Amino acid sequence: MPSAQLRIAVLIDEGFDDDEFSAMSAQFENAGARVMIVAPFTGRLYSGRRGRVDTACDVAVHGTRAAMFSALAIPGGYSPDRLRMRHAFLDLIRDALATNIPIGAVGHGPQVLISANAIKGRTITCWPSIAIDVKNAGGLYVDRPVVQDGGIVTARKIDDIGPFVEAILRMAHTDSR
Amino acid sequence: MPSAQLRIAVLIDEGFDDDEFSAMSAQFENAGARVMIVAPFTGRLYSGRRGRVDTACDVAVHGTRAAMFSALAIPGGYSPDRLRMRHAFLDLIRDALATNIPIGAVGHGPQVLISANAIKGRTITCWPSIAIDVKNAGGLYVDRPVVQDGGIVTARKIDDIGPFVEAILRMAHTDSR
Numbered sequence: 001m002p003s004a005q006l007r008i009a010v011l012i013d014e015g016f017d018d019d020e021f022s023a024m025s026a027q028f029e030n031a032g033a034r035v036m037i038v039a040p041f042t043g044r045l046y047s048g049r050r051g052r053v054d055t056a057c058d059v060a061v062h063g064t065r066a067a068m069f070s071a072l073a074i075p076g077g078y079s080p081d082r083l084r085m086r087h088a089f090l091d092l093i094r095d096a097l098a099t100n101i102p103i104g105a106v107g108h109g110p111q112v113l114i115s116a117n118a119i120k121g122r123t124i125t126c127w128p129s130i131a132i133d134v135k136n137a138g139g140l141y142v143d144r145p146v147v148q149d150g151g152i153v154t155a156r157k158i159d160d161i162g163p164f165v166e167a168i169l170r171m172a173h174t175d176s177r
Numbered sequence: 178m179p180s181a182q183l184r185i186a187v188l189i190d191e192g193f194d195d196d197e198f199s200a201m202s203a204q205f206e207n208a209g210a211r212v213m214i215v216a217p218f219t220g221r222l223y224s225g226r227r228g229r230v231d232t233a234c235d236v237a238v239h240g241t242r243a244a245m246f247s248a249l250a251i252p253g254g255y256s257p258d259r260l261r262m263r264h265a266f267l268d269l270i271r272d273a274l275a276t277n278i279p280i281g282a283v284g285h286g287p288q289v290l291i292s293a294n295a296i297k298g299r300t301i302t303c304w305p306s307i308a309i310d311v312k313n314a315g316g317l318y319v320d321r322p323v324v325q326d327g328g329i330v331t332a333r334k335i336d337d338i339g340p341f342v343e344a345i346l347r348m349a350h351t352d353s354r
Contacts, residue, residue, distance in 0.1 A: 079284075081306045108258075115309050121237060129258045132292055136313035 006033040006070040006172050011089060011112070012055070013040055017077030018048030019158045020106050021055070027165040033172075038064060038072075040086060049077045061088040066096035070172040076107020076127060076157070084115035093118060097151060102171035104164060106155045110134055115150065122149040125156050143172055182351050183210035183244070183247040183251060189232070190217060193256030195225030196335045197283050199231070204342040205239060210349075215241060215249075217263060226254045238265040239315055243273035247349040253284020253334070255303060259291035270295060274328060279348035282333045287311055289328065299326040302333050 012021065023033045039046050039057035047054050059068075066072070072092065074080060083089045093116040096103050105113055107127040113119050114130075120138035120164045125147045134141045145160040146153060148167050155164035187203045189198065193266075202212045216223050216234035224231050236245075243249070249269065251257060260266045270293040273280050282290055284304040290296050297315035302324045311318045322337040323330060324343050332341035 084309075085306045111306075114313070115306075129238075129262050129288075132261075133310045133313065136291070136315075143222065146307075 006111070006169065007068070008033050008168070008172070009036050009038045009059070009064075009069040009072045009092075011038050011061070011072055011074045011092070012046055013079045013082035013086075014046055015049045015078030015082065016046070016075045017079075017158070018050045018053040020075040020077065020161060021048060022053055023158060023161040024048055024075060024089075024106070024165055027161065028073075031169055033070070033169065036069065038092075040088075040167075049079075049169070053107070061086065061092060064088070064092055066092060066099050066101040069096075069101060071102040071104065071168050072096050073114055073168060074103075074105040074109035076109050078106075078108070079113040080105075080108045084112045090116045092101060092170060100151055101151065102168055103153050104153045104155070104168045106161065106164060107157055110139075110154055113154075114139075116154065118141045122152060123147050124152070141149060180292075180347030183346065184245070185207075185210050185271075185345070186212055186213050186215045186236070186241075186246040186249045186299045188215050188249060188251045188260060188269075189223055190240075190256045190259035190263075191223055191251045192226045192259065193223070193230075194256070194284060194335070195227045195230040197238055197254065197338060198225060199230055200335060200343055201252060201283070204338065205346070206347055208246070208342070210346065213246065217265075225316070226256075236267060236335040238263065241265070241269055243269060243276050243278040246273075246278060248279040248281065248345050249273050250345060251282040251286035251289055253282075253286050255285070257282075257285040258341040259277075259290040267293040269290070269299075277328055279328050279330065281330045281332070281345045283341060284334055285339065287331055289318075290314075290331075295329065299329060300324050301326070302331045304333060 110126040124139040222231045287303040301316040
């Protein structure tokens with residue numbers, strides 16, 4: 001019996017990691033999921049930090065609810081430093097946690113989870129520069145390619161995107177809505 | 178009686194904030210101080226995040242001691258995210274704290290202070306995205322242009338560079354060596 005198509009919200013702002021964004025988007029789509037780019041505003045393009053990728057915004061973050069999506073995914077780069085300053089993204093993360101929508105974050109992505117107070121007591125991996133911030137936020141930092149703890153899955157870098165995407169798809173299918 | 182020329186170490190890696198770097202360097206030099214660029218390696222150029230400034234490295238960080246300088250200054254941008262991953266920069270920061278050499282950090286610069294465990298119990302300002310990281314590290318975050326607490330002076334952004342430089346120069350002159 002075919003399941004409904006998964007809708008994966010990819011949360012970005014200016015300066016996302018081009019490769020992580022491109023790889024996760026392609027792998028979600030190859031698995032039959034629909035990727036929806038959630039950014040601050042529609043009607044403009046967002047560029048990767050290396051200037052290799054420009055993407056439009058499918059859904060402006062204001063007014064979104066986690067229930068509109070099967071899962072959220074946050075690429076790394078410099079974008080998480082911007083996302084964490086916007087209440088609408090933090091509200092979306094907290095809504096996802098409260099409603100058991102899986103959340104994934106790669107590289108610097110866990111910075112957004114820190115600002116949403118979603119780290120405490122969880123096992124988390126990330127880009128090494130922010131490991132101390134994860135620990136100071138009450139997280140248990142580990143240096144492993146992909147870590148799942150409850151509804152949150154984290155990964156370190158571009159090399160980890162394959163198993164990261166698989167984990168999110170597995171969680172999104174399991175938590176049937 | 179003329180005092181010896183101050184030597185200000187400006188700590189950078191790739192992706193520093195072009196404007197903060199240029200403004201502080203110019204203002205230190207206008208005040209008669211000598212600016213010394215301390216970066217991971219000599220023999221290569223380091224570029225600002227906006228691609229407007231390229232600078233050579235005067236002194237490779239490995240082998241430096243705080244006593245070689247009158248003060249340390251860390252511009253913001255993406256550079257602090259790299260500096261905080263190199264033990265040699267963290268050792269230099271800790272050596273400066275131990276020997277009462279003033280340290281300044283702007284914008285994302287306090288990320289390096291977090292990694293050097295230099296934040297706890299201190300009043301600190303910074304770029305707002307990392308305010309929660311400063312608080313989680315035991316710092317008292319305040320939103321003010323420039324804050325001095327003991328040997329550490331912090332500022333939020335490019336607009337604060339004037340009083341930031343003045344505070345560092347004042348501290349460097351007071352702590353005579």
